[in-house]
Amino acid sequence: MKAVVVEQYASIDQIALKDVPSPRIGPGQLRVRVEAAGIGFVDGLKMEGRYQTKDPLPFIPGTEFAGIVDEAPGAPGGYQPGMRVMGMTRSGALAEEIVVTPEALYPLPDGVAAEVAASFRANYLxxxxxxxxxxxxxxxxxxxxxxxxxxxxxxxxxxxxxxxxxxxxxxxxxxxxxxxxxxxxxxxxxxxxxxxxxxxxxxxxxxxxxxxxxxxxxxxxxxxxxxxxxxxxxxxxxxxxxxxxxxxxxxxxxxxxxxxxxxxxQLPIREPEVQKRLMSELTAWLVDGQLKPVVGRIFALDDFREAFRTMQTRGALGKMVVRISK
Ligand SMILES: NC(=O)c1ccc[n+]([C@@H]2O[C@H](COP(=O)([O-])OP(=O)(O)OC[C@H]3O[C@@H](n4cnc5c(N)ncnc54)[C@H](OP(=O)(O)O)[C@@H]3O)[C@@H](O)[C@H]2O)c1
CATH class of the missing domain: 3.40.50.720 (NAD(P)-binding Rossmann-like Domain)
Incomplete structure (x- = not known):
C-alpha cells in the first residue's frame, strides 16, 4: 500500500510517499480502507520530532481519518466489513490502509462525506x-x-x-x-x-x-x-x-x-462518559444539518506535502484534508 513514511524526524520536504506492506491485523483489531485523512498541527510537530511525545521511527503520520471497514475478524465492537467509519489514532492515517482497535472508531452517519468526517472529530470535539x-x-x-x-x-x-x-x-x-x-x-x-x-x-x-x-x-x-x-x-x-x-x-x-x-x-481516558455524550451531540447536529463542518482544502495523496506546507506557513483556512482513495 502507499503511505507517507517518516524515517527520520525531519521537515515535510524530506518526507516521502512509499510503497510499504499492508499492516498486519491482530486479535480484536480491524482493517480500514482510508478514504480521507485530516492534517493536524500536531502531525507536523510529530514529523519534526518536536512534539511532547515522540513516535518511534519509522512511523506513518496522521491521526484522523474516515474510511470503510475492510476486514473485521470476529466483528470487534460490532464493526463489519463495508461499514463507514471515522477514526482517531496516535498515528498511521496517511496511508491507504490502517489497522486499529474498535475504540479508535466511531460509526460514520450516512450522507456525511469522508472529507468532512476526516476533518470533523478532533476539531469539533x-x-x-x-x-x-x-x-x-x-x-x-x-x-x-x-x-x-x-x-x-x-x-x-x-x-x-x-x-x-x-x-x-x-x-x-x-x-x-x-x-x-x-x-x-x-x-x-x-x-x-x-x-x-x-x-x-x-x-x-x-x-x-x-x-x-x-x-x-x-x-x-x-x-x-x-x-x-x-x-x-x-x-x-x-x-x-x-x-x-x-x-x-x-x-x-x-x-x-x-x-x-x-x-x-486525555478526554477518552479521564472522562469517557463526557466524550460519549459530546460525540452523540455532535453527530446529531451533523445528521440533522444544524452543523455543517468546514473542510478547508482537499489535496491528493501525492500532494500531501503541500497540505502540510499550507498549514505550517499560516496559510490555511480551516482544516487541510488529504484524499486517499475513492
Ligand atoms: N488542546 C487540544 O486538545 C487540542 C486539540 C486540537 C489542536 N490543538 C492545538 O491547537 C493549536 C492550533 O491547532 P489548529 O489545528 O487550529 O491549527 P491551525 O489550523 O494551523 O490554526 C492555527 C491558527 O493560529 C494562528 N497563528 C498565529 N501564529 C501562528 C504561527 N506562527 N503559525 C501558525 N499559525 C499561527 C493562525 O491564525 P492567524 O493567522 O489568524 O493568526 C492559524 O490560523 C495547535 O497548537 C494544536 O496542537 C489542541
Whole structure:
C-alpha cells in the first residue's frame, strides 16, 4: 500500500510517499480502507520530532481519518466489513490502509462525506468540550475566538454560535476574517493591530469576552486575558504561535477570571462518559444539518506535502484534508 513514511524526524520536504506492506491485523483489531485523512498541527510537530511525545521511527503520520471497514475478524465492537467509519489514532492515517482497535472508531452517519468526517472529530470535539464542558458557555455570552480561521478556531466559531453565544473572531488577514464571518462570526477583529483590545472593548460595549478560545498562545494570549470579562473563562487549547505564554497571577485575581486547560487526548481516558455524550451531540447536529463542518482544502495523496506546507506557513483556512482513495 502507499503511505507517507517518516524515517527520520525531519521537515515535510524530506518526507516521502512509499510503497510499504499492508499492516498486519491482530486479535480484536480491524482493517480500514482510508478514504480521507485530516492534517493536524500536531502531525507536523510529530514529523519534526518536536512534539511532547515522540513516535518511534519509522512511523506513518496522521491521526484522523474516515474510511470503510475492510476486514473485521470476529466483528470487534460490532464493526463489519463495508461499514463507514471515522477514526482517531496516535498515528498511521496517511496511508491507504490502517489497522486499529474498535475504540479508535466511531460509526460514520450516512450522507456525511469522508472529507468532512476526516476533518470533523478532533476539531469539533475539542471546540465542544472546551466551550461546553470546560467553560460552560451560555447563550448570549460573548465568545472571543483567537486564530478563528484555523482548524480548531473555525470549529469554535461554529460551535459557539450553535450554543447561542455572540462570536467575535480574531484573525490576522482580511481573507481569514471574511472566512470566519462566512461561517457564523458576528464580529471580527484584526489582532495583529496594536490597538486590537480597544476594538474588542468597543465590540463588547466595554464588557470584555466572557469566554476566550485560545489555540494560538504567545503574547496574544496574555493580551486577550487582560480583556476578559468579570468571571471570564480563558481556554488554553494550543500554541500555534510557538511560544507558551506566562500569565501574571494578579490578572485572574483582578478579573475574577479563570484559566482552563483543554486536552482532547486525555478526554477518552479521564472522562469517557463526557466524550460519549459530546460525540452523540455532535453527530446529531451533523445528521440533522444544524452543523455543517468546514473542510478547508482537499489535496491528493501525492500532494500531501503541500497540505502540510499550507498549514505550517499560516496559510490555511480551516482544516487541510488529504484524499486517499475513492
Ligand atoms: N488542546 C487540544 O486538545 C487540542 C486539540 C486540537 C489542536 N490543538 C492545538 O491547537 C493549536 C492550533 O491547532 P489548529 O489545528 O487550529 O491549527 P491551525 O489550523 O494551523 O490554526 C492555527 C491558527 O493560529 C494562528 N497563528 C498565529 N501564529 C501562528 C504561527 N506562527 N503559525 C501558525 N499559525 C499561527 C493562525 O491564525 P492567524 O493567522 O489568524 O493568526 C492559524 O490560523 C495547535 O497548537 C494544536 O496542537 C489542541
Amino acid at each position: 475539542t471546540a465542544l468540550y472546551a466551550l461546553s464542558a470546560r467553560a460552560s458557555l451560555g447563550a448570549g455570552e460573548q465568545l472571543l475566538v483567537l486564530g478563528a480561521a484555523g482548524g480548531t478556531g473555525i470549529a469554535a466559531v461554529q460551535i459557539g454560535r450553535q450554543l447561542g453565544a455572540r462570536v467575535i473572531a480574531a484573525a490576522s488577514t482580511p481573507d481569514k476574517r471574511a472566512f470566519a464571518r462566512q461561517h457564523g462570526a458576528d464580529a471580527v477583529v484584526d489582532y495583529t493591530q496594536t490597538n486590537w483590545r480597544d476594538t474588542l472593548k468597543e465590540l463588547t460595549e466595554g464588557h470584555g469576552a466572557d469566554v476566550i478560545f485560545d489555540p494560538v498562545g504567545g503574547e496574544i494570549s496574555v493580551q486577550a486575558f487582560r480583556s476578559i470579562a468579570w468571571r471570564g473563562r480563558h481556554l488554553v487549547v494550543g500554541f500555534a504561535a510557538g511560544a507558551i505564554p506566562a500569565l501574571p497571577f494578579n490578572l485572574p485575581l483582578l478579573k475574577g477570571g479563570a484559566l482552563l486547560g483543554v486536552d482532547l487526548a
